[in-house]
Amino acid sequence: MSPRASTRERILDASLELFNVQGERSVTTNHIAAHLGMSPGNLYYHFRNKQMIIAELFAAYEARVDGFLRRPQARALTVADKTLYLEALLAAMWHYRFLHRDLEHLLAADPRLAKRYRLFAQRSLASAQGIYQGFVEAGVLQMSPAQIETLAINAWIILTSWIHFLCTAAGAASASLSEDMLRRGIYQLLALEDGFVTAAARPQVQVLLDQFQVPLSFD
Amino acid sequence: MSPRASTRERILDASLELFNVQGERSVTTNHIAAHLGMSPGNLYYHFRNKQMIIAELFAAYEARVDGFLRRPQARALTVADKTLYLEALLAAMWHYRFLHRDLEHLLAADPRLAKRYRLFAQRSLASAQGIYQGFVEAGVLQMSPAQIETLAINAWIILTSWIHFLCTAAGAASASLSEDMLRRGIYQLLALEDGFVTAAARPQVQVLLDQFQVPLSFD
Numbered sequence: 001m002s003p004r005a006s007t008r009e010r011i012l013d014a015s016l017e018l019f020n021v022q023g024e025r026s027v028t029t030n031h032i033a034a035h036l037g038m039s040p041g042n043l044y045y046h047f048r049n050k051q052m053i054i055a056e057l058f059a060a061y062e063a064r065v066d067g068f069l070r071r072p073q074a075r076a077l078t079v080a081d082k083t084l085y086l087e088a089l090l091a092a093m094w095h096y097r098f099l100h101r102d103l104e105h106l107l108a109a110d111p112r113l114a115k116r117y118r119l120f121a122q123r124s125l126a127s128a129q130g131i132y133q134g135f136v137e138a139g140v141l142q143m144s145p146a147q148i149e150t151l152a153i154n155a156w157i158i159l160t161s162w163i164h165f166l167c168t169a170a171g172a173a174s175a176s177l178s179e180d181m182l183r184r185g186i187y188q189l190l191a192l193e194d195g196f197v198t199a200a201a202r203p204q205v206q207v208l209l210d211q212f213q214v215p216l217s218f219d
Numbered sequence: 220m221s222p223r224a225s226t227r228e229r230i231l232d233a234s235l236e237l238f239n240v241q242g243e244r245s246v247t248t249n250h251i252a253a254h255l256g257m258s259p260g261n262l263y264y265h266f267r268n269k270q271m272i273i274a275e276l277f278a279a280y281e282a283r284v285d286g287f288l289r290r291p292q293a294r295a296l297t298v299a300d301k302t303l304y305l306e307a308l309l310a311a312m313w314h315y316r317f318l319h320r321d322l323e324h325l326l327a328a329d330p331r332l333a334k335r336y337r338l339f340a341q342r343s344l345a346s347a348q349g350i351y352q353g354f355v356e357a358g359v360l361q362m363s364p365a366q367i368e369t370l371a372i373n374a375w376i377i378l379t380s381w382i383h384f385l386c387t388a389a390g391a392a393s394a395s396l397s398e399d400m401l402r403r404g405i406y407q408l409l410a411l412e413d414g415f416v417t418a419a420a421r422p423q424v425q426v427l428l429d430q431f432q433v434p435l436s437f438d
Contacts, residue, residue: 025327104323107387108244114387121388122437146432150410153435154377156388157407161380168326168333169340169375188376191369195414213365216372218341 008046010036012060015053019098023174024054024106051110058106058113061096062120068092069127077134079204082190085131086212089159090186094179100163101174121156128152132193140201141193151192158189171219180214187212227265229255231279234272238317242393243273243325270329277325277332280315281339287311288346296353298423301409304350305431308378309405313398319382320393340375347371351412359420360412370411377408390438399433406431 014036018027029050033043047053068088071077093100107114129152135141136148143151162185166172172181190209197205233254237246248269252262266272287307290296312319326333348371354360355367362370381404385391391400409428416424 102323103387104321104383105327108324118388118390118438125388147410147413150407150413153384154373154407154411157380157384158373158376161376161383164323164380165372165376168322169337169344171337188369188373191366192373192411193414194366194369195412219337 007038007042011038011043011046012053012056015050016057016096016098019054019057019102020096021175024050024098024102029053051113054106055110055113055116057096058099058116061092061099062116064092064095065120065124069124069131071127071130071134077131077138077140079140079201079208082135082140082205083208083211086186086190086208089189090179090182093159093163093185094182097163097177097182098174100160101167101177103160103164121160125152125156128155135193139198140205141196142198143196147196151196154192155189158192159185162188169218170216181216183212184214184216187214226257226261230257230262230265231272231275234269235276235315235317238273238276238321239315240394243269243317243321248272270332273325274329274332276315277318277335280311280318281335283311283314284339284343288343288350290346290349290353296350296357296359298359298420298427301354301359301424302427302430305405305409305427308408309398309401312378312382312404313401316382316396316401317393319379320386320396322379322383344371344375347374354412358417359424360415361417362415366415370415373411374408377411378404381407388437389435400435402431403433403435406433 011032015027015032018032018035027050029043029047030040032053033040036043047056068085072081099106103117107117129148132141132143132148132151133145136143162182163177166177166181166185167174187209190205190212193205194209230251234246234251237251237254246269248262248266249259251272252259255262266275287304291300318325322336326336348367351360351362351367351370352364355362381401382396385396385400385404386393406428409424409431412424413428
């Protein structure tokens with residue numbers, strides 16, 4: 001890695017950490033530079049403004065989700081795959097939690113990001129439908145194509161709105177979000193399929209439900 | 220109604236209409252006054268700032284939802300009640316759609332409104348659980364208490380995030396939202412219970428599902 005690439009990475013890492021803990025609105029590029037013991041001029045050399053940093057963090061998030069949100073070819077899905085999908089979704093949501101928290105505001109501020117987000121959402125919805133279809137073919141779920149389409153949309157909304165729900169309805173502060181609170185969001189996602197699990201897969205899915213069930217406390 | 224109360228009502232009605240169509244961010248108190256052919260001073264006499272108008276519109280929305288989101292005492296629920304709840308939710312979401320569209324921004328700008336919203340959310344979640352419990356007792360749904368708690372939370376998130384989903388993922392513009400697009404949100408809500416409907420209630424619930432199913436188009 002060249003020294004220049006390395007500085008770039010350090011800026012992205014520090015920005016992500018500060019955005020996640022303090023909220024993107026409260027963090028300026030000057031804060032980020034100060035946090036890194038770097039001059040603002042050095043930071044501007046790599047990123048002209050905060051929007052560019054956000055766009056690059058979003059691209060990394062998008063690449064990560066695109067990487068795991070796909071149906072494996074040439075083999076049937078199992079409940080073990082479901083565990084992997086859910087853990088991967090949880091890890092991505094936790095790692096990039098500021099994106100979920102501040103999304104409305106971020107998209108309103110940047111029309112190019114809004115367009116990119118829309119394409120990402122539509123791609124993710126198509127992938128989710130393919131994965132649910134895979135679980136139907138594997139005998140884990142029993143659903144019609146119309147139910148799969150509806151489920152994929154509800155799954156997207158629950159996942160992308162969970163942190164917002166915690167912060168608005170449950171009274172959580174951005175800085176006090178814990179990975180456990182996000183785990184409950186994955187439980188809510190899994191619960192969407194609850195009524196469609198086949199009798200054969202029920203015992204294994206119940207283990208998974210228990211694994212993600214975290215009590216929810218309201219402030 | 221006194222002339223003063225009437226001016227107050229006119230300001231609230233005009234604000235709601237402008238916020239709904241143009242988005243709350245694009246509308247200033249000067250726009251509202253001009254729309255009513257009123258001097259800004261006259262408007263300020265009734266509302267010191269836009270935040271006060273929003274708080275009063277939110278209170279009206281809250282009172283409306285509190286009014287219908289309750290389980291009737293002393294009689295069993297029927298699928299006909301479900302239709303009434305869904306139509307009432309649709310009408311309230313449509314009438315106050317700017318609140319759903321711009322919520323994150325509105326709550327960030329007003330900590331008192333954020334607190335009030337939190338209490339409203341928790342009250343609504345408790346009411347929703349009571350209503351779902353009523354449908355279980357009436358033999359329409361078959362669910363455990365844990366499933367009811369989870370379903371109520373998912374229902375809240377789908378309803379309150381639906382317009383946001385349309386605007387961010389489906390590419391709808393605020394001004395082009397139609398009641399039909401919101402109707403699809405009610406379908407998504409109803410679909411959450413799909414896997415828990417009893418065999419006895421299935422034919423009636425299927426009629427209801429068909430009634431709310433609107434194709435969703437992505438821009």
